[in-house]
Amino acid sequence: NAGVTQTPKFRILKIGQSMTLQCAQDMNHNYMYWYRQDPGMGLKLIYYSVGAGITDKGEVPNGYNVSRSTTEDFPLRLELAAPSQTSVYFCASSYSEVKDTQYFGPGTRLTVL
């Protein structure tokens, strides 16, 4: 099992550009999550999904979009990149809700200049 994988590892964007952060898991987990981690802070939830075709907003969803067409993949889309979106982005997954451990990917470091 590869677990949770994320691509790319690093990316630099110009203001106004768009990009998609990829996330995939091979553990047959139903639940997937996107978090962002700003310098010196804990992680904050951007979006989550409870299964294919179902997504919902977290604490900081503005400026992002997600889709979940398969159980394995949960891409995060930035449409018009802004400097405030400079952060490290983590994808996570769990088999079920609440009590199950969330497994995290290695993160994507994004810089918007």
Place this chain on the structure above:
Amino acid sequence: AQTVTQSQPEMSVQEAETVTLSCTYDTSESDYYLFWYKQPPSRQMILVIRQEAYKQQNATENRFSVNFQKAAKSFSLKISDSQLGDAAMYFCAYRNSGGGADGLTFGKGTHLIIQP
């Protein structure tokens, strides 16, 4: 909304000694889950230990144990026999046990330094 507070931005301990990291949280729920995650320089988030609020017994995982005080809303992590590989950021996290799949609420983290 729930909040998680880690009041120690940085802690330092001698190798082989014991260190305790503090965490407090605020919630109106009676049933929930608490976690400690470790984040080494590689950035990978690694689960260290988990506590279910309805269980009175403190969770332990080898050298890691917690002191869970539900009434005080306190959830500290004790690392015994500290090793150089324990050096990392440690995050305390909270999750409701109710319906829905909302994610974890994290504290700001404590940077743990291990002195050889």
